[in-house]
Amino acid sequence: MNNIVMLQPDRLLEPQQLMHVKHRNLSGRYQLENILGIGGMNVVYRATDNMLQTFGTSHQHVAVKMVSESLRDNLQAEKLLFNEYVLASRLKHPNIVAIRHFDVCREQEQAYLVMDWVEGLLLEELFYQQTIDVHSALELARQLVNAVHFCHQHQIVHGDLKLANIIVSPSNHLTLIDFGISRHISEKQNGIQTIRACSHRFAAPEVIQEEETTLSTDIFSLSCVLYRLFAGEHPFPDTAEEAMTQARIVPFIFGKRHPLDKLLQIGLRWNKHARVVTSFDFHELFQTLKPEDLKRRWF
Ligand SMILES: Nc1ncnc2c1ncn2[C@@H]1O[C@H](COP(=O)(O)OP(=O)(O)O)[C@@H](O)[C@H]1O
Ligand SMILES: [Mg+2]
Numbered sequence: 080m081n082n083i084v085m086l087q088p089d090r091l092l093e094p095q096q097l098m099h100v101k102h103r104n105l106s107g108r109y110q111l112e113n114i115l116g117i118g119g120m121n122v123v124y125r126a127t128d129n130m131l132q133t134f135g136t137s138h139q140h141v142a143v144k145m146v147s148e149s150l151r152d153n154l155q156a157e158k159l160l161f162n163e164y165v166l167a168s169r170l171k172h173p174n175i176v177a178i179r180h181f182d183v184c185r186e187q188e189q190a191y192l193v194m195d196w197v198e199g200l201l202l203e204e205l206f207y208q209q210t211i212d213v214h215s216a217l218e219l220a221r222q223l224v225n226a227v228h229f230c231h232q233h234q235i236v237h238g239d240l241k242l243a244n245i246i247v248s249p250s251n252h253l254t255l256i257d258f259g260i261s262r263h264i265s266e267k268q269n270g271i272q273t274i275r276a277c278s279h280r281f282a283a284p285e286v287i288q289e290e291e292t293t294l295s296t297d298i299f300s301l302s303c304v305l306y307r308l309f310a311g312e313h314p315f316p317d318t319a320e321e322a323m324t325q326a327r328i329v330p331f332i333f334g335k336r337h338p339l340d341k342l343l344q345i346g347l348r349w350n351k352h353a354r355v356v357t358s359f360d361f362h363e364l365f366q367t368l369k370p371e372d373l374k375r376r377w378f
Contacts, residue, residue: 105184105191109143115196118243120156120259122147125196141179142196145189157190159259164192166235167258174226176246176256197254203242206307213373215251216308221365222253227301228358230255231294234264238292240300241281242307262292280313285351294358295351301361302346306332309339309373314347333373338364 103111109126116123123144131139144163150156164181171177180193202219205211211219223245230237237244237258244257283299286292306314310332329347331340342364345356 105143105187105189106182109141109191109193111143112140115142116201117147118257118259120147120150121145121160126193128193140196142176142194143191144194145191160190160192163258163261166261166263167194169233170230170235170258172226172229174222174253174255175229176254194256197246197248197256199246199248199252199254201243202245202247202253202304205247206242210311211308213309213370217365217368217370217373218251219247219253220305220308221368223255223301223304224358224361224365226253226255227297228362230261231297231358235261236264236292236294237261237297237300238286239282240297240304241279242304245304260292264294267291280315283351284349293351295354298346298354298356298358298361299348299351301358302343305339305361306343306347309333314343339368339373 105111105126108129110129111124111126113125114122115125121144123142126141126143127139128141131141144160146153146156146160161181164178167176168178176197177195178192179195181190182193183190200208227237227240235258237255238260239257240255244255246254246256248254281300281303283292283296286296303314306329310330314329315327327349329344331337332343333340335341342356342360346354346361348354
């Protein structure tokens with residue numbers, strides 16, 4: 080599916096924005112080049128891997144993630160980065176960012192996570208730039224559902240599914256990134272305060288209420304992203320906090336008997352115990368859903 084026209088992301092920042100790293104070199108191996116993005120807690124650089132360069136590999140670029148300057152003395156933030164390394168390293172899937180390495184640069188006293196550099200735009204940026212046609216939306220949805228289903232099969236809650244954590248390449252390949260607040264469902268939640276600080280429109284109500292995340296938390300956020308993809312707008316008005324106090328009737332996209340609408344209506348339920356659909360249900364549906372199914376009205 081090549082019908083998404085990519086525009087150049089305007090994310091190459093000025094050299095002074097690299098100033099907060101004392102040197103551009105980490106551990107004598109990674110040469111930081113430019114900022115790829117800044118998230119709630121971390122900054123991600125594109126870097127050249129000297130080792131790959133030396134051995135003549137064609138892919139010399141990697142992405143290096145480290146805690147932002149303002150959180151540099153916060154041990155919790157670095158622990159989350161390590162947690163991301165541990166969990167995301169287990170997930171080898173074509174639609175999940177490949178994690179390479181975690182290390183501490185002694186010279187700079189800086190922990191960092193190295194992963195594949197994913198070329199493309201955030202899904203958030205893509206929405207701003209163009210309308211996504213139904214073929215592309217279906218292709219993207221299928222890849223996202225595959226990625227989330229894979230996480231859930233490994234008992235891992237992503238915890239932060241949203242448009243800014245999804246990268247789409249020029250050939251419409253989707254990559255899920257940012258496992259910074261993920262958790263294995265058998266392990267205790269780590270960093271609820273951080274999640275609160277990062278609350279956003281795609282967060283399930285239990286996240287805003289600072290409860291532990293579960294697989295059902297991802298189902299809510301996944302449903303929000305899918306709704307956004309097919310309806311062209313967010314399922315709830317304003318911020319999640321405001322939506323909590325309002326009547327929350329989510330309009331059907333295709334009709335009340337449409338299988339996708341049926342799943343989304345359950346996935347978007349406010350009460351996490353009533354969200355009785357799983358990633359398997361989404362996975363199964365998207366295996367068979369065709370573009371023509373998304374044009375019909377299902378009364
Ligand atoms: N592997 C990557 N390749 C390219 N860009 C990336 C990569 N990882 C992150 N980014 C960019 O950096 C931003 C912040 O990264 P993210 O992991 O989401 O940090 P945070 O945990 O602070 O939210 C992303 O929104 C994206 O723009
Ligand atoms: Mg992020």
